[in-house]
Amino acid sequence: MSELTQPQRLATPIAFSGGEHLQLTNGTGTRVVATAGGSSTAAAAIPAGGNVLMIRAVAAIWIRFGAAGVGAAAADANSILFVAGESPYLLKNGETHFRVLRAGTDDVLLQLESVATL
Numbered sequence: 001m002s003e004l005t006q007p008q009r010l011a012t013p014i015a016f017s018g019g020e021h022l023q024l025t026n027g028t029g030t031r032v033v034a035t036a037g038g039s040s041t042a043a044a045a046i047p048a049g050g051n052v053l054m055i056r057a058v059a060a061i062w063i064r065f066g067a068a069g070v071g072a073a074a075a076d077a078n079s080i081l082f083v084a085g086e087s088p089y090l091l092k093n094g095e096t097h098f099r100v101l102r103a104g105t106d107d108v109l110l111q112l113e114s115v116a117t118l
Contacts, residue, residue, distance in 0.1 A: 025052075025088060027114070027115060027116070028049045028050070029113075030047040030048060030113065030114040031047055031111055031112065031113045031114075032044060033110065033111050034100055034109075034112075035110070036057070036061045036062075036073075036102040036107060036108040037102055038102065039072075040072035040073040040100070041073070041100050042099070043066075043068060043098070043099050046091070046095070046097060047112055047114040050114050050116060052088055052089070052091065052114070052115040053088070053089045053091060053114060053115060054086060054087070054089075054115055055087055055088075055111075055112055056085070056110065056111040056113070057082055057083075057108055057111075058084060058110075059102070059104055060081065060083050060102075060104060060108070061073075061101065061103055061108050061110060062075055062079040062082075062100065062103055063080050063100045063110075064078055064079040064080070064098065064100075065089075065091065066094070066095060066097060067097060068097050070097050070099055072101070073099040073101040075101070079101070088115060
């Protein structure tokens with residue numbers, strides 16, 4: 001993936017009748033699902049289609065992005081602590097794979113979806 005040379009839009013601006021803007025992203029339907037367990041998952045490819053992902057998790061996880069040989073996800077500064085919910089993530093150059101680890105005591109379902117740019 002090459003570095004961006006100009007800003008890319010993730011969505012067409014939408015506003016409520018009072019003028020308040022609504023932030024939306026346009027998922028591509030290209031998704032990867034994983035289960036974060038008590039030890040780091042093996043490296044898996046991120047969904048193709050762009051340089052922005054939506055991360056969705058039902059509970060807290062540690063997630064690490066990198067190349068095909070990305071190191072294990074761990075509770076350290078090399079991994080991102082992602083709390084439950086949904087959030088966009090801007091991929092950095094060379095990030096093609098990910099690994100995850102649960103942050104609590106129960107396994108956690110995780111979904112990554114590629115976001116379309118306009």
